[in-house]
Amino acid sequence: MTGGTAPYLLEMDSRLTLEENVKEDFLKPASLLYEEPENLLKQEVRELSMYNAMISAVSGGTTRLSEIASQTGETTSTCSTYMKSLMKLGIIKRETPYGEKSGRKSIYRIDDNMFRFWYRFIPANTSFIERGADELAWKRIAPSIPEYMGAIFEQICQEYRWGKMLEGESPILFQSLGRWWGNAPVRKKQTEIDIMGIEDKAHALFGECKWTKEALINSQNRISHVFLSNAAS
Incomplete structure (x- = not known):
């Protein structure tokens, strides 16, 4: 959930359960990680909404460039430019089947696990989190943790x-x-x-x-x- 980043790891408490750590660090409006990915992106990019759309598409399982373009309503050329920027930031990676050269089989995956966790679970539960209903948010998240x-x-x-x-x-x-x-x-x-x-x-x-x-x-x-x-x- 932290991507191995030291300041984020320090927010985790080994005395607490997974559920308690997620609630404390992600599911409270005042917690450090609740808005962290968007705050980081704001420092690095201008068109935040477009980058959000790209990361959200990949997080949701859309991994091929043509599919990402279709979902976001942009051309593959435009998407490729955004993806290159996200790869430079270490957020997205391009993956090719082992032993093969880059080509049509290449896919995009989120490389930073904090971004992967956040985009997978937080935007879909914002309405609960901002109303202080962290228990309801966790109930929606918990069944998908094994898949994640x-x-x-x-x-x-x-x-x-x-x-x-x-x-x-x-x-x-x-x-x-x-x-x-x-x-x-x-x-x-x-x-x-x-x-x-x-x-x-x-x-x-x-x-x-x-x-x-x-x-x-x-x-x-x-x-x-x-x-x-x-x-x-």
Whole structure:
């Protein structure tokens, strides 16, 4: 939720639950993070409404440039210019299937998780937040948290695999990791690989990451370790 930014992390209280932290830091009009993304954008760009529309489109799952243009009512050329600015700011990233050159398969994703969380949940609940109904806002947000965590868990798993390789515990000495998506010739349908890394023509790593809110074992202090061990192996 914080994108790893130190001042935002300091707003989080490890003694509080996830729900309590979200309410305190995002769902109160006076909280630091309630208007933070828009305040940051105001310092960097002029046409705030257009940039808001672009980020909102990507946050809602519209990831291809032509689709973003259609949703915002702008030309692909105009959208491309705005996207380049957002990439320079570290808010948006352009992603291409692993091992392929940039092309029609490229998609846009929000690169800063604070922006990703904010645009995913805050604008849709502004009317509740400004009326002090943080409990109602949280009830609308909570069911979507596991879905939100899916892409973040993929990042965590990639970091885990990098750590294992640097510790000498990886059977594959990849130089990079990434996702791959496209048409699988054998299956003859669209396929996605969550983690992929190639060492050479004969050796590669493939992984699938699945996030679940359900405990895999009874010992709560080992759950995160089991998630990483099982999902990233």
